[in-house]
Amino acid sequence: MSEAELPALADRLAVSVDLAVFSVRAHDLQVLLARRGAAPFRGRWALPGGFVRPPETLDDAARRRLPEVTDVPGAYLEQLYTFGAPRRDPRGRVISVAYFALLAGAAPPRGTEDAEVRWHSVNNLPELAFDHAEILRYALRRLRYKLEYTAVGFELLPNEFTLTELQTAYEIVLGEKLDKRNFRRRILEADILAETPRYRESEGQGRPARLYRYKRNAVMEVKARRLFPWGVKEASDERQRHDSPE
Amino acid sequence: MSEAELPALADRLAVSVDLAVFSVRAHDLQVLLARRGAAPFRGRWALPGGFVRPPETLDDAARRRLPEVTDVPGAYLEQLYTFGAPRRDPRGRVISVAYFALLAGAAPPRGTEDAEVRWHSVNNLPELAFDHAEILRYALRRLRYKLEYTAVGFELLPNEFTLTELQTAYEIVLGEKLDKRNFRRRILEADILAETPRYRESEGQGRPARLYRYKRNAVMEVKARRLFPWGVKEASDERQRHDSPE
DNA sequence: CGACTTCGTGTAGCGTTGACACCAACCGGA
DNA sequence: TCCGGTTGGTGTCAACGCTACACGAAGTCG
Known part of the structure; x- marks a missing residue:
């Protein structure tokens, strides 16, 4: 942050939020997807999301999407990772702040005007638009981790x-x-x-x-665990970056 | 990501990366700070960083900063969290993708043309520009977590x-x-x-x-730990969001 | 060569985890 | 009403893993 001036308009970036909304339904882990009604990737399924508007927080931008795709009282929402490969969107440079959300299984999908919204089993996913398959893989991994060491x-x-x-x-x-x-x-x-x-x-x-x-106001906290009383394995075949949280 | 068109230029955002570069020097945990040479916050210390240019990856944007502030062969670099409060930068809407980096203690700071760069003890920090104090608190927390369960x-x-x-x-x-x-x-x-x-x-x-x-090619991997064999505490006073990674 | 400093090593007690089986409560149909 | 079927709810014990703890080895300096 050493530049004195903001970049010229032409050098600014479009910023979107994309949501991996998970729920357990029909004895299955499912994720909410929206079918794209416009190019690019028209007709493909994608994570629900949208561009961040100048006056809103990232969290707000994410939370604002939720009622557009499902009815839900309160949902757990957490920022995941920011994806910024230069050509991830064919329209131009878009960086995407990914969130994941957890919903009570009851929530029915809610279509928008031109966007069909449906629950999909994570074990049987269609091809996804953009790099959303990667985002979803990452979200799923984080969800499992999170569940293992948090409640x-x-x-x-x-x-x-x-x-x-x-x-x-x-x-x-x-x-x-x-x-x-x-x-x-x-x-x-x-x-x-x-x-x-x-x-x-x-x-x-x-x-x-x-x-x-x-119990409201009960917050999980990882009890300070001494050093890494765990294991180490050789570099796995899993060729992924994003090893942050865990 | 349901809109068909990218937002108008005026609705795009400036995106920066900010780095929390840590090292152990003089028996102390230190972080690299740069003194701002221009408004806003002229003269204040800040995390080194800069705006993301359209053709580069976020990781690249972060890595590009490193040689500007210190000499270093290879450094560990990891994306941390993205901060996007609307008024975190007085010049306008800037969202910041925060990274943290680990350096071997030897690395000397390297000033830029108009920016003094120095190591600061994390136990004795000056006032920081923007929301960098918050970013740094978060980075420090993550660093400690990371060290506890990873090597x-x-x-x-x-x-x-x-x-x-x-x-x-x-x-x-x-x-x-x-x-x-x-x-x-x-x-x-x-x-x-x-x-x-x-x-x-x-x-x-x-x-x-x-x-x-x-050992090169040895990758830490958290051995699958059954559920949360840990502890839970009442909601702590610690009023922070960002409980992601752990 | 003796005093001092840092390096490097093994064990025993304790707490935690994981594996495991049976009785309780309720339903429905004979 | 009794009997079979289904799901809910409970305690122990053995193996393992973590923690705490002290002393001889190798070298330096005067």
Whole structure:
């Protein structure tokens, strides 16, 4: 930031936000995609997003997109990474600040005037416009990491939920079965859930399950872990940059 | 990304990269700052950085700054977060993609024509221009996290180093003493260091220490950790967003 | 050669993790 | 109402991993 003057208009860049909106629906991890109604990539599916307007925050720009594609009370939103390859958009230089969002599974997609919006299974994705496949791969990786060392899983569920529903959501996202007793021990010891007096009695047989809700104002914090008590592997084939967070 | 057309020139944004360049020098964690030679914030210290030019990658824009402020062979560089509050720059709307870099302690600062560049202790910082204090706080947090669960510590040292030097670097960054035997066990089990046949004999008394170097092509990878075997604390006073990476 | 400094090494106790099986509550149909 | 079917909810024990901790080795200096 040493230049005295802002760059000339011609040297300014278009800045967009793109959202990877995840939800667990139909026992599957899904992401919200919008079909492009105009060139370039007309007809292709893409992450919902749009250009940042001069007076708004990046977070605001991202949050503003949400009601355009789905009905949702509160959603978890987090900035992910900024993608800025010079030719990622054929129209010209556009840098994209990627966000990911977590929604309770109930949210139905909401089409816009000329843009069809639909949930897609992350296991069965169409070809995506721009570099959105890369963005989505990255978002997915981050989502899994995040779920492993933080407890944002609630954001994928309605306000009240059973422990089994929570565990199932984790299993779906992580793609791996978890031990019931250990899962419950951990999540309860973490002291971020509050029992409600209510039970889920609905749908069919079986013993009714206690409903829990997420304790507001409980914030996950990674307990200071001494150095890296983990592992190291040889350089994997995975040829990706973006190894930030983890 | 549903609009068909790019925004008008007037609605484009200036995009800058700002770098938090860290190094361990004089038994202290330091960051490279440049004194601003022009308004706004003339005379204030700021993170080195500059505007992104249309044909270059964000990473390139960041890497291009490095030789302007210091001599360095290879430096570790990683994108951090993108800051986009509308009024963070009094000249107009500028969004800043923040990077952090790690340098071997030897690197001397290198002034530019009208910009003095100096190392500053992170424990004794001057007032910074723009929102750079916030960016730096964030970068520092990420650096500490990163060091705890990844083994980038080498990047703060010259090619060959002793285990004690490495441990000292970790202690300085983390601000906490570490157990010698445990540190060595961990770092060696990780199998990312290679012994050299050489010893550090210089400076003064004591038994000479074996020199090690960082194994190229050894990539840290967080061993898949089951769920969050960690802790949770009440919402801390720390009123910050940006809880991404961890 | 003795005092001083830094290097380099092993173990035992403890806490945490992961694996594992059964009774409880409710439903529906016979 | 009883019985089979389904889902909910609970405790222990063994293996492992982390932490804490002290002393002989190798060299320097006077």
